[in-house]
Amino acid sequence: MTCSSELELSRRGLLAAGAATAAMTQVSVADAQGVSPSKPPPAMHVSFTVNGKRRELTLDTRTTLLDALREHLQLTGSKKGCDHGQCGACTVIVDGTRINSCLTLAVMHEGAKITTIEGLGTPERLHPMQAAFIKHDGYQCGYCTPGQICSAVAVLGEIAAGIPSHVTASLTGKPGVTNDEIRERMSGNICRCGAYSNILEAMTEVAGTRA
Amino acid sequence: MKPFTYERATTPAEAAAAVVRQPGSRFIAGGTNLLDLMKLEIETPAHLIDVNGLKLDTIEPTPDGGLRIGALVSNTNLAADQGVRRDYGVLSRAIVAGASGQLRNKATTAGNLLQRTRCPYFYDTNQACNKRRPGSGCAAIGGYSRQLAIIGTSDACIATYPGDMAVAMRLLDATVETVQPNGAARTIPIADFHKLWGKTPHIETALTNGELITAVTLPRPLGGTHVYHKVRDRASYAYALVSVAAVIQRDGTGRVAIGGIAPKPWRVEAADHAMPQGAKAVASRLLAGAKPTHDNAFKVPLVERTLAAVLAETRAA
Numbered sequence: 001m002t003c004s005s006e007l008e009l010s011r012r013g014l015l016a017a018g019a020a021t022a023a024m025t026q027v028s029v030a031d032a033q034g035v036s037p038s039k040p041p042p043a044m045h046v047s048f049t050v051n052g053k054r055r056e057l058t059l060d061t062r063t064t065l066l067d068a069l070r071e072h073l074q075l076t077g078s079k080k081g082c083d084h085g086q087c088g089a090c091t092v093i094v095d096g097t098r099i100n101s102c103l104t105l106a107v108m109h110e111g112a113k114i115t116t117i118e119g120l121g122t123p124e125r126l127h128p129m130q131a132a133f134i135k136h137d138g139y140q141c142g143y144c145t146p147g148q149i150c151s152a153v154a155v156l157g158e159i160a161a162g163i164p165s166h167v168t169a170s171l172t173g174k175p176g177v178t179n180d181e182i183r184e185r186m187s188g189n190i191c192r193c194g195a196y197s198n199i200l201e202a203m204t205e206v207a208g209t210r211a
Numbered sequence: 212m213k214p215f216t217y218e219r220a221t222t223p224a225e226a227a228a229a230v231v232r233q234p235g236s237r238f239i240a241g242g243t244n245l246l247d248l249m250k251l252e253i254e255t256p257a258h259l260i261d262v263n264g265l266k267l268d269t270i271e272p273t274p275d276g277g278l279r280i281g282a283l284v285s286n287t288n289l290a291a292d293q294g295v296r297r298d299y300g301v302l303s304r305a306i307v308a309g310a311s312g313q314l315r316n317k318a319t320t321a322g323n324l325l326q327r328t329r330c331p332y333f334y335d336t337n338q339a340c341n342k343r344r345p346g347s348g349c350a351a352i353g354g355y356s357r358q359l360a361i362i363g364t365s366d367a368c369i370a371t372y373p374g375d376m377a378v379a380m381r382l383l384d385a386t387v388e389t390v391q392p393n394g395a396a397r398t399i400p401i402a403d404f405h406k407l408w409g410k411t412p413h414i415e416t417a418l419t420n421g422e423l424i425t426a427v428t429l430p431r432p433l434g435g436t437h438v439y440h441k442v443r444d445r446a447s448y449a450y451a452l453v454s455v456a457a458v459i460q461r462d463g464t465g466r467v468a469i470g471g472i473a474p475k476p477w478r479v480e481a482a483d484h485a486m487p488q489g490a491k492a493v494a495s496r497l498l499a500g501a502k503p504t505h506d507n508a509f510k511v512p513l514v515e516r517t518l519a520a521v522l523a524e525t526r527a528a
């Protein structure tokens with residue numbers, strides 16, 4: 001017993017010493033950055049609408065939109081995959097267009113209207129794209145799925161709006177809902193399980209075309 | 212990420228002046244390159260000036276028949292603009308060949324021009340990199356250099372300018388319009404905008420501290436057939452190994468600019484004059500003096516072959 005409490009004590013001492021060193025390191029790092037250690041990092045107020053609800057937050061300016069949604073608003077549907085805009089798991093719809101929420105700051109979205117997977121539909125009232133993903137097995141592990149679905153909904157809108165893609169044959173014509181168009185436009189959403197062909201089927205069904 | 216303060220600018224002059232007022236300031240537009248680099252602490256601004264509210268997001272005809280593209284026009288909106296699609300197809304094609312739909316929705320005209328290299332050693336803060344830390348050396352020289360430049364390089368740096376949009380803008384002889392912190396406006400021909408950096412690879416463009424891009428202007432349309440052909444490791448969502456932007460007229464004359472091979476969009480006017488003689492003649496003029504590495508020597512024949520494919524494509528069209 002003595003032994004273990006001694007161990008306990010010395011471990012605590014060690015931890016405390018560790019914390020002190022960490023604190024000192026922090027001071028010197030903070031000094032080097034010109035940020036006073038007693039001052040918290042700069043924070044700002046921002047308000048935007050998420051899934052129809054007005055939200056007010058005061059955030060460290062460094063907070064990405066993704067972290068604001070997940071960590072501050074507990075909307076954990078949007079996922080953090082790579083955190084560098086490469087995988088698409090964080091895709092949300094802002095003012096009608098899909099973006100990577102990991103590569104934008106929350107404070108840059110004052111007044112914006114944000115839709116996440118939680119706002120597209122609910123388990124009781126699924127969005128048609130959510131229902132189609134279930135029907136066609138458009139996922140395995142499901143991690144990329146919220147981003148895939150937000151992207152998928154926006155992609156059909158982009159095609160309908162006539163926005164060209166890399167595979168659009170004629171720049172002066174209108175793009176169609178073809179397999180090639182959907183594949184190209186969904187290339188910013190990576191699926192580690194490789195559910196791509198089922199995602200394609202789900203989107204094709206929602207678009208109302210058998211391409 | 213290092214802590215920073217943030218403000219929204221409301222006029223171009225105010226934005227430019229704010230950079231000089233606060234040392235260590237940077238503009239932020241789409242944020243898709245800057246925030247990526249800030250997360251890795253490759254960029255460490257102490258203050259961000261958000262330029263999204265500057266109302267520089269319109270595309271308008273110029274009095275001499277060209278087009279003026281606001282600095283904040285998104286890549287998606289620029290590529291989708293009817294006038295651009297009709298008269299400057301190579302620009303639409305180059306934009307939609309880059310990044311992903313989500314990124315293009317955020318990326319802006321100015322931010323895209325200013326995107327930084329994708330050299331893997333520039334991204335790895337444990338490695339020597341003269342561009343990231345001047346004077347520290349270059350880990351890419353003698354390292355893994357498959358994606359890097361074959362021409363216009365120096366002993367200090369062999370990185371490429373990675374973007375697609377700027378290759379089309381170089382082809383079209385665009386002009387970059389700016390406003391300086393003292394409020395003075397100036398124009399920079401795109402040919403002089405991206406620098407061959409020589410011994411100072413951390414200096415990448417002609418912009419001075421606090422200089423804000425307000426617009427990019429395109430001269431009158433060239434007519435002809437517009438092509439952007441991008442060769443990459445996968446069919447979508449990858450940077451170019453080699454890309455060819457070309458405008459080719461019915462009589463076989465035309466012009467060409469190459470991406471993925473140099474520190475800037477690569478265009479050699481003497482090579483344009485050789486267009487009627489075919490891909491070999493053009494490629495040899497474009498690549499005169501090329502210094503590929505063992506890893507990226509494949510780009511030399513790849514330029515010629517991609518050019519040949521483009522010429523064949525336009526003949527067929």
Ligand SMILES: Cc1cc2nc3c(=O)[nH]c(=O)nc-3n(C[C@H](O)[C@H](O)[C@H](O)COP(=O)(O)OP(=O)(O)OC[C@H]3O[C@@H](n4cnc5c(N)ncnc54)[C@H](O)[C@@H]3O)c2cc1C
Nearest residue numbers: 240241242243244245309310318319322323325374375424
């Ligand atoms: C995963 C991934 C893949 C990509 N693939 C490609 C690709 O294949 N091809 C391609 O071309 N690009 C690609 N990109 C890069 C993308 O195109 C750029 O990130 C984007 O264009 C940058 O624009 P932005 O508005 O987001 O710039 P920001 O990140 O906001 O800014 C970039 C730089 O420009 C400065 N700046 C912004 N606006 C102004 C202004 N008005 N005046 C002066 N300075 C200004 C900023 O201070 C910063 O230094 C890719 C990016 C990612 C993350």
Ligand code: SF4
Nearest residue numbers: 330340341349368369
């Ligand atoms: S090639 Fe340029 S960017 Fe890459 S490591 Fe060398 S100096 Fe840095």
